[in-house]
Amino acid sequence: MAFSVRTIQAFCYRYPLSTPVVTSFGRMLNRPAVFVRAEDEDGVVGWGEVWSNFPSTGAEHRARLVNEVLAPALIGRELDGPAQAFETLTQGTSVLALQCGEPGPFAQAIAGIDLALWDLHARRHRQPLWRLLGGRSGKIKAYASGINPGGARQTAEAAMRRGHRALKLKIGFDVAADLANLAALRAGVGDGMLAADVNQGWSIDQALEIVPRLGEFGLRWLEEPLRADRPRQEWQRLRTSAGMPLAAGENIASCEGFEQVLAEDVLDVVQPDIAKWGGLTICRGLADDILKAGKTFCPHYLGGGIGLLASAHLLAGAGGDGWLEVDVNDNPLRDQFCGPVFDVSEGLVALNEEPGLGIAPDFSSIERYRTL
Known part of the structure; x- marks a missing residue:
């Protein structure tokens, strides 16, 4: 079903945050969001989102790229269809992205447009996006993410009161504090899913020293213990000695990179980010x-919220036994626009049968936060 693009914006x-979101490599003092609106010649509208967390000045730049x-x-x-637009933009700007040294921002901006066009495409077909992507059920598992080292137990308890039954803690800070937080979260979640995210914070020597101390917590996975660009031999060495599943993928930004990790026995959990690289055009097949x-x-x-909702639709479309990552830090730019993902019940999210993403966002409530 061909269509003509009327506008993309x-x-x-x-x-602004009262409590920063922290990682082992830095902190976020505010929560940015770059939302993308696409409209066709018939007035059908689709929505997407561009990854824009870092650097702190990056969101406005990516919006202007779009x-x-x-x-x-x-x-x-x-x-x-959306795939043709993705190919047109990727190939048409490949030299420009190379010339200005910005393949990442270009890929992220293209991914946001791609998400908007997939939403529009599904609405034109009058199908929920998750079903158009091949899903049989709109029900998926979710986990509470973004749990900071400070106040970790309180954040986890609040997430569980909101319906979460699986947790992921940020570690890679003070080892004693990390271990204490993991113990508290394991006690709180019982036999439920618990994971930990190092955010590329350790060298191979640090990882080999610390990881054995994590064995008692029964982690479902240990995420990005090493830098994504470290030699594969280091990842393989850690995998051999870790005794627990390893996870990564958000910082892999090529088909060749994913082909490599899928061909080797290192990662148990693979985590592409559709708003950061590939959109749905690439990541739907990658999920398979x-x-x-x-x-x-x-x-x-x-x-x-829009990128989160699109991620939920991809997970439901692909199937499998994975979890949707749901950040639990304060962020109305997420909560007001993630539709049914806001309502986690017994660790599950149920997507609806509305066409596309199933939402018609009204940004009037966040106008005071607009910067571009």
Whole structure:
């Protein structure tokens, strides 16, 4: 079902935080979001989101990439579907991205447009996006993510009161504090799923020293214990001695990179981020490849509500036994626009049967946070 693009526009917002979101490599003093609106010649509208967490000045830049560089290449163009737009933008800007040294921001901006066009595409077909992507059920598992080292137990308890039954803690700080937090969360979640995220914070020597001390917590996975660009031999060495599943994927940004990790016995959990690289055009097939390789597909996500909802639709579309990552830190740019993902019950999310993403976002309530 071909369509012609009438408009594409990105909107940028920043929500100030009273408590920063911290990782082993830095902290977020506000929560940015770059939402993308696409409309076709029939007035059908779709929504997407661009990954924009870092650097602190990056969200406005990515919004301008959408509005001033990428959108003009699609306006008035007749498309067979979102994949054609993805290929047009990726190939058409490949030299420009190389010239300015910004393949990441270009890939992220293209991914946000791709998500919007997939939403639009599903609405034109009058199907929920998860069903158009091949799903049989709109019910998926979720886990509470973004649990900071400070106040970890309280944050986890609040998440469980809201319906979560699986948790992921940020570690890679003070080892004693990390161990104490893991003990508290394991006690709180009982036999439920518990994972830990190092955010690329350790060297191989640090990892080999610390990981054996994590064995008692029964982690479902240990995420990014090493930098994503470290030699594969280091990852393989850690895998051999870790005694627990390893996870990564949010910082892999090529088909070749994913082919490598799917061909080797290192990662048990693979976590592409659809708003950061590949959109649904690439990551839908990638999800199938992950499952065929015998690994767990868990989409990575830490941003606003539209990208989170799209990630939920991808997980439901692909199937498998993975979990949806749901950040539990304060963020109205997430909570007001993630639709049914806001309502976690007994660790589950139930997507609806409305066409596309199933929401019609009204941004009037967040206008005061708009920066572009």
